[in-house]
Amino acid sequence: MKLISPSLLSADFGNLQHDIEMLNGSDCDWLHVDVMDGLFVPNISFGQPVVKHIKKHAQKPLDVHLMIMDPGRYVADFKEAGADILTVHYEACTHLDRVLHAIKDAGMKCGVVLNPGTSVCLLEDTVQLCDVVLLMSVNPGFGGQKFIENTYSKIRQLRQLCDQKNPACMIEVDGGVNTENAPKLFAAGADVLVAGNAVFRSPNPCETIKQLKK
Numbered sequence: 634m635k636l637i638s639p640s641l642l643s644a645d646f647g648n649l650q651h652d653i654e655m656l657n658g659s660d661c662d663w664l665h666v667d668v669m670d671g672l673f674v675p676n677i678s679f680g681q682p683v684v685k686h687i688k689k690h691a692q693k694p695l696d697v698h699l700m701i702m703d704p705g706r707y708v709a710d711f712k713e714a715g716a717d718i719l720t721v722h723y724e725a726c727t728h729l730d731r732v733l734h735a736i737k738d739a740g741m742k743c744g745v746v747l748n749p750g751t752s753v754c755l756l757e758d759t760v761q762l763c764d765v766v767l768l769m770s771v772n773p774g775f776g777g778q779k780f781i782e783n784t785y786s787k788i789r790q791l792r793q794l795c796d797q798k799n800p801a802c803m804i805e806v807d808g809g810v811n812t813e814n815a816p817k818l819f820a821a822g823a824d825v826l827v828a829g830n831a832v833f834r835s836p837n838p839c840e841t842i843k844q845l846k847k
């Protein structure tokens with residue numbers, strides 16, 4: 634599978650509707666929505682009221698990436714706001730199994746996110762529950778950071794684990810993705826690529842999305 638999920642963190646917050654409509658008309662598959670609490674990550678982005686407005690305009694599934702502590706507290710709120718896929722950090726959940734079940738029970742696709750410093754082997758007991766695993770290829774908190782090369786080997790490890798335990802699970806990669814590394818990431822076994830700066834700082838975002846998918 635080769636899906637692209639442009640990250641709205643790099644969109645124009647003063648005119649989100651314009652950027653969402655551009656993405657509606659593009660070849661992208663999901664819209665990546667980064668929620669940050671200023672505690673789990675050093676930055677604050679936006680919360681469920683803004684997600685609700687994004688949902689009003691979006692014609693593609695919302696891929697909501699929660700970079701917040703104890704995300705289980707907000708599963709119902711993000712369902713109500715319109716999340717289709719809800720991913721939570723391994724590092725932010727004390728009771729990960731419970732949170733994943735809560736997301737599924739609320740009727741969303743669920744996923745675990747791993748920071749660059751967190752090993753893939755820690756997913757042995759939860760990958761069966763996941764529709765997607767998101768590997769961070771930068772330390773989360775900001776757009777426009779440099780891609781961490783170790784991600785390729787993590788994708789390959791994760792592919793092996795998924796083949797054994799949950800072949801349907803998708804592998805998503807987030808951070809520093811661009812038209813140069815995208816083909817290598819798909820070749821290593823990624824299914825979904827998130828791209829913020831690569832899309833929104835491009836002179837022709839729709840064309841860049843096409844290129845990323847190739």
Ligand code: DX5
Binds near residue numbers: 642643774
């Ligand atoms: C970073 C976010 C990313 C970010 C990616 O913490 O999770 O989704 O928007 O931005 P780029 O593609 O610019 O690295």
Ligand code: ZN
Binds near residue numbers: 640666667698807827
């Ligand atoms: Zn993200």
